Amino acid sequence: MSRALVAALALLLAAVPARAQTFEVAAMAGYANPVTLEQRTANVDDLTINGQWTFAGSGTWFLSEHLGVEGWYSHSPTSLRLESGGNQATLFDMTISNVLGNFVIQPMDRSAALQPFLFVGAGVAVFTARDFATETKVAFTVGGGVKWRLTQSLGLRVSARYRGAALNDSASTICRPFGFCQSSMNQVELTGGILVRF
Secondary structure, three states: OHHHHHHHHHHHHHHOOHHHOOEEEEEEEEEEOOEEEOOOOOOOOEEEEOOEEEEEEEEEEEOOOOEEEEEEEEEEEEEEEEEEOOEEEEEEEEEEEEEEEEEEEOOOOOOOOEEEEEEEEEEEEEEEEOOEEEEEEEEEEEEEEEEEEOOOOEEEEEEEEEEEEEOOOOOOOOOOOOOOOOOEEEEEEEEEEEEEEO
């Protein structure tokens, strides 16, 4: 049954003409760099949000040949690591999830086999950990990449993006989880995955 469903879906996608393909979905995985936090406590040598594997999905609706709007979701499990006197310890595990709305610009015709693109957007970053209340921060992103069309309906996508979150906690005298006595958190994320065009 499942093989027949997959075969039917593949035939349907192959039958859709390129001019009618105005929607794309992508499933991606990647990596975001670690974030070193400013130390405001004596005897703390290093306080870092570890680098993290990222799992993401997106859906893009193209309003014209070159302009689209995209919904983006990413999920990044990580942890907060402290180093003091040569010893390291994980303070707690956490997850950073991004829900973003992006504007996408692609300068070439949609029929091009290699399609560079740029995007900019905003939304929220959701910070969760087992022993702390979930916090939601304003998030923003800008980046670009390239899509490689293998068939009319199937392709590959790679991208790099700056992702930031407004923590608004730089004036705090006590550093709390998900504020970290920082005004913002800034990372670079690299992702790649499979793209399906409808």
